[in-house]
Amino acid sequence: MTTVRTRIAPSPTGFLHLGTARTALYSWAFARHHGGHFVLRIEDTDVARSTQDSVDQILASMHWLGLDYDEGPIYQMQRLERYQAVVEQMIEAGTAYRCYCTPEELDAMREAQRARGEKTRYDGRWRPEPGKTLPAIPQGVTPVVRFRNPLDGIVSWDDLVKGPISIANEEIDDLIILRPDGVPTYNFAVVVDDWDMKITHVFRGDEHINNTPWQINIFNALGAPLPRFGHCPIILGDDGLKLSKRRGAVSVTAYEDAGYLPEAMLNYLARLGWSHGDDELFTREQMVQWFDGSHLAKSPAQWDPAKLSWVNAHYIKQADDARLAALVAAQLARLDVKAEADELLARRCALFKDRCNTTVELAQWLTMYYAEVNPSEQDLAQHVTDAIKPSLVALAAKLEALAAWDAPSINAAIKATIAEAGIKMPQLALPVRVLVCGRAQTPSIDAVLALFSREKVLERLRG
Template sequence: MPGDVRVRFAPSPTGHLHVGGARTALFNWLYARHHGGVFILRIEDTDRSRSTDANIGDIVNALRWLELDWDEGPPTPGYRQTERFELYREHAQRLVAAGRAYYCACTPEQLEAERAEAQARNETFRYSGRCRKLGLTSGALRLRIPDEGATVVDDLIHGPVTFDHRQLDDWILVRTDGTPTYNFCVVVDDVTMRISHVIRGNDHLSNTPKQVLCYEALGYPVPAFAHVSMILGADRTRLSKRHGATSVDAYREQGILPDAMVNYLARLGWSSGDQEIFSRTELIERFDIKDVSSSGAIFDQTKLEWLNHEYIKTIDGARLAALVTPWLTAAGLTPPADAARFVGMLDTLRERARTLRELVEVGRFYFERPREHEPKAAAKLFTPAGVPRLDTLIQRLAAVESFTAPALEALYRELVDAMGLKLVDLTLARLRAARDAAARAATSPAGGDK
């Protein structure tokens, strides 16, 4: 077991929380909870042109909806990069004083000329280091990368990954305008927050050797790294808007339950045998970063909806009522004041809905009267024999105290006997139609549906 586990989720607030980011947050959260560690939320908002407070609010709300609680982070001050610039300046000066960083006065034109020369030689551009020995006192600040050797990242998912220093250049720590770059901020943040394990998307793997060399230049221990594979669309390309919904908010608006979303995201790239459905407690108990696959995981909307349906069928009635109430309100419908009756109504609908949105639609007959009857229903119901049965059913349904599927089934059987009908008789279909009318719709779930 690792020592003191401290992990972080560090989104850039340039948009809504992508499901890939949500899975990264989940893996960090599970790892921290499994080891009794600390989960930190940090906001990487140095891109001032695209970062907004509204986006930060959206990310925070999405994490709260997923119930991924953090031990350190907003709203406590000090967990946004724009609040930490003094720390970055202090660490930059330490690198200059130690001779591990130098100022560069190369103009954009000079750098573009070097880039063109490298392209002409069919080589990857690597800064020449022309300012390394000039002893300048201003300009962009660059990290001095060793000319020889290699940096090996012993990734917890991918295994050892070697980066030849000859393929790296002296990257910029601080721009000429004094703003720190992403890679430098990340290193300073991680060391000052005592991060033990960096669990993030594998699109950051190429940044890792730069960051490792910066840790070493500052004299700090290097954390463990685990780079999680990308989430892919059905065509095996990186999941994007062209594949459909990609944000947590979008799936929430579809009527996906938070527990189902957490379960589904956990299984994207991680497994524990053949089990598909996990409680949060089980996820925390079983999650191990070594069980995360290095291959990309394909996002399957159909499977997500199947899993969501399984959760709808088994979720506690009171919690389901709480989750569906905002959906009813948005649809202009009002749930009954009797909480037990409301739960009973929902129990008769669970089998028929894959999402909360569908649950509202299939159960609409419980909450509103249609302006007119469907012709087929009227033809079945409003007959000389059907109307009295309908009146009886309406009266008896109104008097039901325990509005549950078993109670309704018992009532229907009692009425069948009282009316002299047989369960195998076709007239039972008429009785069901009467029940449908009592619910003010042409179709409704069977009383015994579970």
């Protein structure tokens, strides 16, 4: 039985955006489901726009998402000799040829076609045919190499997502496969790569459907086995327009910085175009178990920030508190607040995490423990009134005298103060929150105060 081999092949001309991350997830899960191999390839032949920073960001994103690859990263620019060797074999076999058209000639060709109301395409003037006399080779022109595409017939494939697709060969022309500088074009390099790497299944965005006929024809010209193709619909932004590198797509690492957990991002991305019954929340292991390449949506999915936040909140509630402490310490550092990722921070995360959608929100809550608080004038005026101040003084005295600094002891001191003053819990708890925490709403006040030092609580109560 053939081993399943999938790949993800981002171009390092920018960050790894969400659509590519979803394709990577599907490719990874499919390979893992079938006990196959997942390959990372860096398609860096766009030399002018490819950067090492982009490569580093792609690798960091894959690592953060936990999409481990069995081979790679493999860089196309390190394989130039291989592409050039295949081109020479194709020229010798008559499936490719050199074209000496200058850019000016190509422009004139297209202008004439437009003037005649025709589709603009290469007119085959350098394509060798039986009995055809080719133009004289011009001096000083470095040729490109073009693929000799079949002139008639149909290119068909059974798409894993879209179902049967057919495109007539007369709709496509002889594309350039090697540029004058010896660098291959996308449609040629990807075929040689997939052939050499024995890729069996290709998941990618449906913007590549128009490239597929050329690629299938090149596979056939090389006598190479065809992979199965699955073209996933685009992801739309919340404005209904396409997410892309140039419009609206935020990088994967930006979501890490914004306080999202990788398991939440994987869960959410998976559901943007795939389903397993009505399951909304599932683990990485469940996805691997379920993802067999079926149940992929044919229609575009829409990015929903509120849904992502809901999914992330679920995983934050489930997260180990020590792990959250490390993430929150890093978020606090971004706020110029120094905090150790220790057992105390973990306990603070445990108390507040049910209220938060992201680790950024969690860090914002927990700044009260590490930095000075600044209650609003409105909260001070509304809750810290002259009438309640004697009770605050009395509470501070009771807290100072406690034998143990824990939530039950603090709760007893608060209840004793309330009983003595003949007031209700909110009349005391709200001003305590405002003075100690800087805000009027928190979890249970005794639990919150227990995670402060006694000295800090007394200092803030007494002003």
